[in-house]
Amino acid sequence: MFVLRRVNRTPVSSMLLAEAMERHSNMPPEDRGVFEAIAFELFRFLTEKGFEGSRHGDLAMAINFRLTALARLVQGDQVRGWTLPGDTEGLTYLHADVLKAAAKEPLVEDDKGQAAFDGPAFAQHVLSLAAARGRA
Numbered sequence: 001m002f003v004l005r006r007v008n009r010t011p012v013s014s015m016l017l018a019e020a021m022e023r024h025s026n027m028p029p030e031d032r033g034v035f036e037a038i039a040f041e042l043f044r045f046l047t048e049k050g051f052e053g054s055r056h057g058d059l060a061m062a063i064n065f066r067l068t069a070l071a072r073l074v075q076g077d078q079v080r081g082w083t084l085p086g087d088t089e090g091l092t093y094l095h096a097d098v099l100k101a102a103a104k105e106p107l108v109e110d111d112k113g114q115a116a117f118d119g120p121a122f123a124q125h126v127l128s129l130a131a132a133r134g135r136a
Contacts, residue, residue, distance in 0.1 A: 003061075004107050004115055010055075010062035014096070014103040020045060020063045021099075025091055038064065065115040070094075070102045078119045082126060101125040 023045050024032060031037035042060045051059055073079050074092055082095040102117070105125050110116035 004065075004109060006058060007062045007065045007115065008106050010058045012059065012062050012066060012103050014100040016049075017063060017066060017103050018096075018099050019049075021067055024067065025088075029089075065107055066102050069107055069115050069117045070098070072114075073117055073119065073122060076119070078123065079126065095126075097126050097129040100129055 020042060023041060024038065027037065027041055031041075039060065042063060043056070046056055046060055046063075074083060074094070079094070079098055082098045083092050086092050101122055105117050105122050107115045108118055
């Protein structure tokens with residue numbers, strides 16, 4: 001899939017991913033699942049951060065794909081032990097290593113044709129980040 005290759009070639013830092021995720025969580029609950037509202041907010045966020053030009057769109061797409069794939073992992077309990085329930089309905093707190101892995105791990109196409117992380121490879125990546133610091 002051409003789009004996934006483009007997304008995987010677009011670097012996204014874990015800090016930028018975390019800021020975008022926080023921005024998403026601050027959206028009105030009724031807008032959090034609306035693609036147009038998410039895209040508008042992502043573009044506004046990136047513009048405020050100083051991003052512009054053709055890379056602006058690639059970065060917005062990469063962030064959106066990565067956060068969507070991460071949400072599927074969280075909803076599927078594939079990162080259990082690295083999350084805590086949030087204080088608001090629908091919010092989940094993630095360990096920093098989960099975001100680091102989400103920023104670096106390649107996206108693949110799942111059986112439904114959607115961008116996804118390979119669950120076992122993602123979990124291994126998170127564990128390797130934790131092991132590098134001597135804790136899991």
